[in-house]
Amino acid sequence: MIPVLDFDDLTVDDVSRHFGRRRAVSSITFQASRGTVLGLLGPNGAGKSTLLAMLATLLRPSGGRIRYGAHDAAAHGAALRGSIGVLGHDLFLYPELTAQENLEFFAALYGIADPRRAALESLRQAGLAGRAGDPVSNFSRGMRQRVALERALIHRPRLLLLDEPFTGLDDASAAALAARLRSLKKDGAIVVLATHDLDLAEGMFDRAVFLREGRMLDAIDRPGALRSTYRDVMSRA
Amino acid sequence: MFARVVWLVLRKDLTVEVRSLEIAYTTLFFAVSCVLVFAFALVREGRAPEDGAAGILWISIAFAGTLALGRAFERERQSETLRALLLAPAARPAIYVGKLLGIVALLGACEMVLVPLVALLFQAPLFAHPVWLAIILLAGTIGFAAVGTLFAAMLVRARTRDVLLPVLLYPITVPVIIAGVRATATLLQPELDMDSIRFWLALLGCFDVVFVTLALWTFEPLMTD
Numbered sequence: 302m303i304p305v306l307d308f309d310d311l312t313v314d315d316v317s318r319h320f321g322r323r324r325a326v327s328s329i330t331f332q333a334s335r336g337t338v339l340g341l342l343g344p345n346g347a348g349k350s351t352l353l354a355m356l357a358t359l360l361r362p363s364g365g366r367i368r369y370g371a372h373d374a375a376a377h378g379a380a381l382r383g384s385i386g387v388l389g390h391d392l393f394l395y396p397e398l399t400a401q402e403n404l405e406f407f408a409a410l411y412g413i414a415d416p417r418r419a420a421l422e423s424l425r426q427a428g429l430a431g432r433a434g435d436p437v438s439n440f441s442r443g444m445r446q447r448v449a450l451e452r453a454l455i456h457r458p459r460l461l462l463l464d465e466p467f468t469g470l471d472d473a474s475a476a477a478l479a480a481r482l483r484s485l486k487k488d489g490a491i492v493v494l495a496t497h498d499l500d501l502a503e504g505m506f507d508r509a510v511f512l513r514e515g516r517m518l519d520a521i522d523r524p525g526a527l528r529s530t531y532r533d534v535m536s537r538a
Numbered sequence: 539m540f541a542r543v544v545w546l547v548l549r550k551d552l553t554v555e556v557r558s559l560e561i562a563y564t565t566l567f568f569a570v571s572c573v574l575v576f577a578f579a580l581v582r583e584g585r586a587p588e589d590g591a592a593g594i595l596w597i598s599i600a601f602a603g604t605l606a607l608g609r610a611f612e613r614e615r616q617s618e619t620l621r622a623l624l625l626a627p628a629a630r631p632a633i634y635v636g637k638l639l640g641i642v643a644l645l646g647a648c649e650m651v652l653v654p655l656v657a658l659l660f661q662a663p664l665f666a667h668p669v670w671l672a673i674i675l676l677a678g679t680i681g682f683a684a685v686g687t688l689f690a691a692m693l694v695r696a697r698t699r700d701v702l703l704p705v706l707l708y709p710i711t712v713p714v715i716i717a718g719v720r721a722t723a724t725l726l727q728p729e730l731d732m733d734s735i736r737f738w739l740a741l742l743g744c745f746d747v748v749f750v751t752l753a754l755w756t757f758e759p760l761m762t763d
Contacts (some may be wrong), residue, residue: 383627391624410626
């Protein structure tokens with residue numbers, strides 16, 4: 302495996318991304334350090350998913366730079382990916398494989414020494430140890446989401462990128478996810494979370510970046526009353 | 539650890555296929571139908587056209603291969619698992635080689651049914667030189683799948699991928715298919731012309747080296763954007 306690079310902060314500096322003539326993201330700047338939960342908030346088409354794809358090194362910025370500590374994705378993409386975990390809209394799971402096989406496969410791909418043990422530990426953490434041998438296609442959306450979260454976390458990433466992670470979760474699972482994110486934050490992870498679910502995200506963010514039509518409208522530290530803050534920022538724009 | 543990633547991706551693809559058998563069944567059904575249609579059209583009163591078997595075998599492999607390539611990457615698209623593979627801290631060319639070997643294995647399994655079927659229906663002595671035939675089929679399949687795997691991965695997000703894949707694939711792989719047909723046709727002659735076989739095999743080998751090298755070189759930049 303390629304050696305993994307760790308970092309203490311994430312810097313997004315004047316980053317833009319164009320698809321042909323369409324501007325998906327324009328001049329975004331923010332920073333996040335270890336132990337920070339950063340929210341990306343905005344309506345559909347605001348550029349949140351494009352920004353997350355760039356942070357995940359899946360897309361190159363058309364302009365500006367993204368720095369992971371002192372490192373750059375262009376030079377150290379593969380090594381940085383070992384420190385990045387992604388939970389997207391889609392769950393990145395093979396429905397034909399069992400939950401354990403899915404997690405074992407990704408653990409091995411990330412170079413974890415004992416993939417089987419890591420997979421079983423992750424399933425226990427997700428409360429799905431009893432369903433380890435069931436194909437993921439037999440799981441409910443919420444259960445799949447929990448397996449997908451464990452897949453994103455199996456290599457203990459420094460940077461965790463989450464795109465609408467509360468989708469399909471019942472109240473108990475959503476609360477468990479929120480608690481997990483707080484514990485990751487305490488362990489020094491940088492969590493970047495894009496969501497529409499302002500009620501569930503209430504009190505979770507150390508910083509919220511508000512986006513609309515690819516532009517950054519505002520960035521607010523420790524935003525309180527998230528829903529009204531969101532409404533204010535959007536109406537000002 | 540290139541080989542480890544290749545093995546992981548290959549083993550995962552084969553496990554998924556063994557569970558669903560989706561690509562194996564559809565590819566095999568299509569390829570067998572193709573051979574049967576040619577047999578009904580060309581075999582008259584039990585007499586098959588001379589040298590027809592080699593061409594029909596390779597056309598069936600090419601058609602079945604295109605179907606297999608499309609389905610293999612459609613499966614990765616449905617749950618966006620290709621993105622998950624690309625997010626791993628692994629050399630992306632290793633992911634490409636793992637996918638390529640999976641396609642080659644599938645087509646190899648398909649060829650194990652097609653070869654006896656073509657031999658039977660077209661009265662072709664395909665098993666007269668089984669080792670040479672295996673080498674020719676392997677070399678041709680690798681060349682075809684090398685280009686196909688790259689294009690299928692590239693087109694995974696394109697809405698018109700089903701149309702674009704054959705449009706892009708066939709013009710580039712025509713030399714491989716021609717070399718495969720000529721090499722196989724040479725095997726069917728009563729007298730084995732070793733010089734001719736070596737020439738066509740060398741040509742297939744050159745195509746394989748060029749196509750695999752180009753694909754390894756371009757896979758990372760093509761998949762990043």
